[in-house]
Amino acid sequence: MGGGNHSTVTEFILTGLTEKPELQLLLFLFFLGTYVVTVVGNLGMITLIGLSSQLHTPMYYFLNSLSLIDLCYSTVIIPKMLVNFVTEKNTISYPECMTQLYFFIFFIISEGHMLAVMAYDRYVAICKPLLCNVIMSYQACSWLVVEVCVMGLIGATAHTGCMLRVVFCKVKIINHYFCDVFPLLELSCTSTYINEVVVLCLSLFNILAPTLTILGSYVSIIASILQIHSTEGRSKAFRTCSSHITAVTIFCGSAAFMYLQPSNVSSMDQGKVSSLFYTIIVPMLNPLIYSLRNKDVKVALNKIIEKRLFCISKY
Template identity: 70%
Template sequence: MDMRNNSPVTEFMLSGLTDWPEIQLPLFFLFLGIYVVTVMGNLGMIILIVLSSHLHTPMYYLLSSLSFIDLCHSTIITPKMLVKFVSEYNIISYPECITQLYFFLIFAIAECHMLAVMAYDRYVAVCSPLLYNIIMPHNVCFWLVAGVGIIAVFGATVHTGCVLRVYFCKDNIVNNFFCDLLPLLKIACSSTYINEVVILAFTLFNFFIPTLTIFSSYAVILFNIFRIQSTEGRSKAFGTCSSHIMGVALFFGSAGIMYLQPSSINSMDQGKVSSVFYTVVMPMLNPLIYSLRNKDVKIALKKILERREFS
């Protein structure tokens, strides 16, 4: 293909979720509400963990890290998404699109590995409670979180670097509500073979390894739960683990629909809907899933509120 007669794309148009004008405003208020709850839930969780000294444990350190990732993940995506609901066109410049893609990839990859780290933490807590403080001291937690960040930045840098070498011309309509990797490659004018190889390699590492770690950890946890003699203890532990597994399944399931299904126009439209779950819905649900049944969080929140009333 002769690309000399085709000027490079300087801006993209995000297609959004739907073109139906009658549901644009209701969707705007729906996703605005989701974003407000996401910010309040995750920011509130971080502040609560920082202010409550008895929550300064490895489990809550990891939970606060997940809340930070979710807060940033949602903020990268949702505000730009809301623009489409109140305007006819949602234009994003090439540098803005690449920047959004880069930070989206950082927080998406980080979430995959952070969920795996949290599953390992729960495995140690349930299966080796007497050795928990030895296996998971604060310095180990710090390096685990730092490792997640390094992996995320490296993966995002490689993906984005590969996208920068791709030539875009003529078609500038991204079939999604944000600059995602696969929709961008769909409209490329040049070869995307290297990009596809990189995506395959990194998907194996960033998707299957965390998934295997998570479900292996919870499988052993559930096996140990069924050995608990107390019916009440078994029920409490199973209820907590089941909610965690549900959250993990929703995140990896929706991400898998986007990145693991055969490439086609129809599958891209389906993937756009599934993207809503792992970019918008899950950051809102995670604080509820990981803290709703948590007695320590409820006690800490109650103490903070009582302290404010007393002061």
């Protein structure tokens, strides 16, 4: 992702969330705290799943991958964003901008498809429990994660490849807190029709395909749950899915609002607010949602704490 490609712009200026000086320190502290919670939460989830043998199941294998994705793509966005709050002019070079765009798209697409894979896993566990170990074998789970990464790779390569063809020769101020597709296209002094078609087509696929998979899975899950006669059985099945439904709603809703509309219709100020949800809030909330609302995670965490306390007390 070299920096030439007919562009006369060598660097961009990110405007950030606000230009009001009195809000800069407050926002810096808020997003710094958010990032710390995100890193600690996702690293904690990855570590807990790795250490707890009772969590070595397909559900937590996918949750482990989701936590890694959340950790990576929040790291692609937030550190550079924090710099904007403490510097007078937040610049980003052309190669850095294209690199940030590439990895952001890779991880955001991977996140959507990983949520769909997790919904499919819940469908198999609830609707086909006798075949669960066969359908969701370790090899099958590994292939699903590879496919998720391939989808992210294809999307990131297509979007960034098209962006590298765009000529930037006007203003170089990006009205956003990171290098995203639509804010960059606004700076083009050539036709962006092909780029917008690619964005719309890939966004339709990468948002609608996971959404339809999730909806199809949960329609089948709900139908199966309604056939369970015991109240306790129904409650347990709903609890298993509630965390995932919450995460999906926040992520897909905010992403769809940003990308499933023409760039001339979407307001960049509205886009910034929408982007905050899926770039910053979702990676922070996911480990909290899956830990606070998941009995297995709580039990595993308590066992590890008790084990550590026991080891300390021996010495």
